[in-house]
Amino acid sequence: AQSVTQPDIHITVSEGASLELRCNYSYGATPYLFWYVQSPGQGLQLLLKYFSGDTLVQGIKGFEAEFKRSQSSFNLRKPSVHWSDAAEYFCAVGGASGGSYIPTFGRGTSLIVHP
Amino acid sequence: DTEVTQTPKHLVMGMTNKKSLKCEQHMGHRAMYWYKQKAKKPPELMFVYSYEKLSINESVPSRFSPECPNSSLLNLHLHALQPEDSALYLCASSQEMRIPTDTQYFGPGTRLTVL
Numbered sequence: 001a002q003s004v005t006q007p008d009i010h011i012t013v014s015e016g017a018s019l020e021l022r023c024n025y026s027y028g029a030t031p032y033l034f035w036y037v038q039s040p041g042q043g044l045q046l047l048l049k050y051f052s053g054d055t056l057v058q059g060i061k062g063f064e065a066e067f068k069r070s071q072s073s074f075n076l077r078k079p080s081v082h083w084s085d086a087a088e089y090f091c092a093v094g095g096a097s098g099g100s101y102i103p104t105f106g107r108g109t110s111l112i113v114h115p
Numbered sequence: 116d117t118e119v120t121q122t123p124k125h126l127v128m129g130m131t132n133k134k135s136l137k138c139e140q141h142m143g144h145r146a147m148y149w150y151k152q153k154a155k156k157p158p159e160l161m162f163v164y165s166y167e168k169l170s171i172n173e174s175v176p177s178r179f180s181p182e183c184p185n186s187s188l189l190n191l192h193l194h195a196l197q198p199e200d201s202a203l204y205l206c207a208s209s210q211e212m213r214i215p216t217d218t219q220y221f222g223p224g225t226r227l228t229v230l
Contacts, residue, residue, distance in 0.1 A: 032215055043119075043205055043221040044158070051216050090157055100171070100212040102148075103219065105157035 002027040002095040004106035012112040013081050021076040021109050023091030032094035033074040034103060035065055039087045047089075050074060061085070086113040118142075119222035121206050127228045130196060136225045138189040138206030146170075146212040147189040148219065149181060150205040158205055164189060165212055196229045203227075 003026045013019055025031050032051050036044040048059025055067040065076045074091060088110050092103035119140045128134050138147065146165050150158035163171035164183040178200075180192040189206055206222040 030215075034218070036221075041203070041224070041226065043121075043223040044207075046218065046220065049218060088155070094215070094217065096215070098171075100163070100165075101215050101217050102160065102163065102171075102212055108155070108157055110155070 001097055002031065002093045002104050004091050004093050004104055006089075006091055006106035006109050008109045009107070010110045010112060012114060014114045015083050016080050019076075019078045019081045019085070019111070021089050021091075021111070023074045023076065023106060024072050025074060025091075025093040026072065027093055027095045029095065031074075032101065032103070033065075033067060034092040034094070035059065035063070035074075035076050036090045036092065036105075037061075037087050038090065038108075044090065047076070081111075081113055083113050083115065086111055119206055119208055119220055121204075121222035121225050123225060124223070125226045125228075127230065128193065128196065129230050130198075132196075133192070133194045135193065136191040136204055136206075136227075138191075138208075138222055139187055140208040140220075141187055142208065142210075142220070143186075144208035144210050144220075145186060146209045146217070147183060148207040148209075149179075149189070149191050150207065152203045152205055152224070162191075163212065170212070193227075196227075198229050201227055201229045 005024045035047040091106040094101045094103040149161040152158045162181040182190040203224045207219040
């Protein structure tokens with residue numbers, strides 16, 4: 001079965017600074033990887049996903065993520081953070097389990113943006 | 116269009132009440148999901164419908180009763196809930212849960228408070 005680790009519960013950055021959120025996965029075969037963002041009281045919005053091909057994936061809102069198989073990582077990055085990026089970020093991995101590919105979510109990382 | 120809609124947005128109910136949550140998608144997706152999410156936690160899978168049949172029940176108490184009247188609609192009937200059931204209830208849909216590249220799209224959620 002697959003699993004996801006988001007080592008950072010909280011990350012604090014200043015507006016305009018760069019951002020990297022860490023995600024490590026465990027899965028024996030090719031993983032299917034996702035990043036979602038959740039603003040307070042809202043649903044989860046898909047930022048980007050990786051299935052195969054180019055290991056640097058571009059998403060919405062200026063986010064990108066890089067798949068590194070050797071490190072079992074799929075870290076999310078943004079070059080310049082905006083105050084509106086303050087939210088909860090979830091990494092998820094999909095893999096075959098019981099005949100389905102329902103993703104497993106990490107515990108989330110809360111992003112705090114200082115002005 | 117990747118929109119999943121949920122009604123109501125907020126719901127307050129007593130422990131003896133019966134209420135229902137509604138979810139709708141018009142993307143032609145054949146898998147629909149109910150998740151429960153507590154504050155600062157990842158979503159927890161409750162039920163999955165695939166092609167309008169209940170496919171997964173994650174040992175959810177019987178006071179929660181899902182229903183899938185057609186391929187676009189998903190309901191969650193609530194009866195005799197407990198205060199600990201207060202949470203954000205998220206609906207999601209995806210094209211087909213048995214394909215590796217399946218991607219879930221989430222609704223905005225229903226904030227449920229049980230008094």
